[in-house]
Amino acid sequence: MKIHEYQAKQIMSEFGVPVPKGRVAATPQEARQIAQELGVPVVIKAQIHAGGRGKGGGIKLADTPAQAEDAARQIIGMRLVTHQTGPEGRIVKRVLVEEQVQAQRELYLGIVIDSGSGRPVVMASEAGGVDIEQVAAASPEKIHKAFVDPFAGFQPYLGRQLAFATNLTGDLLRPAVQLMTGLYRAFTAKDASLAEINPLVVTSDNRLLALDAKMNIDDNALFRHPEIVDLRDRDEEDPLEIQAQELGMGSYVKLTGNIGCVVNGAGLAMATMDAIKQAGGDPANFLDIGTVNDVTRVVNAFKILTADPSVKAILINIFGGMARVDVIAQGIVDSHKEMKMSVPVVVRLAGTNVEEGERILEDAGLPLIRAIGLGEAAQKAVRAAG
Numbered sequence: 001m002k003i004h005e006y007q008a009k010q011i012m013s014e015f016g017v018p019v020p021k022g023r024v025a026a027t028p029q030e031a032r033q034i035a036q037e038l039g040v041p042v043v044i045k046a047q048i049h050a051g052g053r054g055k056g057g058g059i060k061l062a063d064t065p066a067q068a069e070d071a072a073r074q075i076i077g078m079r080l081v082t083h084q085t086g087p088e089g090r091i092v093k094r095v096l097v098e099e100q101v102q103a104q105r106e107l108y109l110g111i112v113i114d115s116g117s118g119r120p121v122v123m124a125s126e127a128g129g130v131d132i133e134q135v136a137a138a139s140p141e142k143i144h145k146a147f148v149d150p151f152a153g154f155q156p157y158l159g160r161q162l163a164f165a166t167n168l169t170g171d172l173l174r175p176a177v178q179l180m181t182g183l184y185r186a187f188t189a190k191d192a193s194l195a196e197i198n199p200l201v202v203t204s205d206n207r208l209l210a211l212d213a214k215m216n217i218d219d220n221a222l223f224r225h226p227e228i229v230d231l232r233d234r235d236e237e238d239p240l241e242i243q244a245q246e247l248g249m250g251s252y253v254k255l256t257g258n259i260g261c262v263v264n265g266a267g268l269a270m271a272t273m274d275a276i277k278q279a280g281g282d283p284a285n286f287l288d289i290g291t292v293n294d295v296t297r298v299v300n301a302f303k304i305l306t307a308d309p310s311v312k313a314i315l316i317n318i319f320g321g322m323a324r325v326d327v328i329a330q331g332i333v334d335s336h337k338e339m340k341m342s343v344p345v346v347v348r349l350a351g352t353n354v355e356e357g358e359r360i361l362e363d364a365g366l367p368l369i370r371a372i373g374l375g376e377a378a379q380k381a382v383r384a385a386g
Helices: 005-014 028-039 063-075 132-138 155-163 170-189 221-223 239-246 266-278 295-306 323-339 354-365 374-385
Strands: 022-025 042-046 060-064 095-099 103-114 119-125 143-145 192-203 207-211 214-217 250-252 260-264 285-287 313-322 345-351
Touching: 005 022, 005 170, 005 214, 005 285, 005 313, 022 028, 022 239, 028 042, 028 063, 042 063, 042 207, 042 260, 042 313, 060 221, 063 095, 103 155, 103 374, 119 132, 119 155, 119 170, 119 374, 132 143, 155 170, 170 207, 207 221, 214 221, 239 250, 260 266, 260 285, 260 374, 266 313, 266 374, 285 295, 313 323, 313 374, 323 345, 323 354, 345 354, 345 374
Parallel strands: 260 313, 313 345
Antiparallel strands: 022 095, 042 060, 042 095, 103 119, 103 192, 119 143, 192 207, 192 214, 250 285
């Protein structure tokens, strides 16, 4: 689950991470009032779940409260398009009004879970203010990492290593270690999958401030954090992903392609998407219906995919072990009965009760495109979508 910048800053500040003074506003009048209370030049920042806001016109400077109100009026309600929103953009409903900060250096600081070691890794770089992916691709040596033993926690010596590596020395050494420690505490306490400050700035008066902040929370841990659930902004989420959650299809992620996928098992779902790409196509989603023997789950999967206008073909790839192929087949039949199928459906079935599943599909007489192997199924799906 993603949260807004202002929400991430509130959480980080609770754990000792210094952030600029400011508050969120939902109207231009509120922005003016906040600017008056701060009494300094401010920056007006659109609050959406995407980066690149400045390039899209979502960040403006204001020297007076009147300018702050005018800037907020321009941003609130706009459809902000960035490289992370896609061409459809996002409607801005609130802005963050913050004090302007004079920065002499911009750095990067972030924490994620390293999939290789299964441990949190704290990353720091002097190349802040740009996408860390660009730095990793062009200059990986500029990214310094510290792997954290989750039982020992983030130790001061790790902070000192990262501070020295990014030239946060002298009077900045102790504040830097304290800031990293606070960020790690926030990361673990809130069960985050990502905690990122980009840029982390050294101000003209030699202070460290989190000028921007991002946090993603592990969905599987939300039951422990009702205070985080309250921060959810459904307007920033894909409607199909919300529908999938409401229908009990938790493992659904909307993608940009045109071939809808219905697969049992996350690993097989990843392999299916790879096969589609190898065949020259592009998957429209990740969807793992799980190892369940439930006809309704299959029908719900079709409801989600047929509601996506970008889907031009559907590929059903089932390798049934504990999941029974006959149940999946009955779900396919019921889906065609309940809804109008306007796109071709490619079906590859293998595993438990496959003979009974084949009989169910044959008796139904549905206009399905059949395939035996995964590669064949992917190729037929690509042709059908084209």
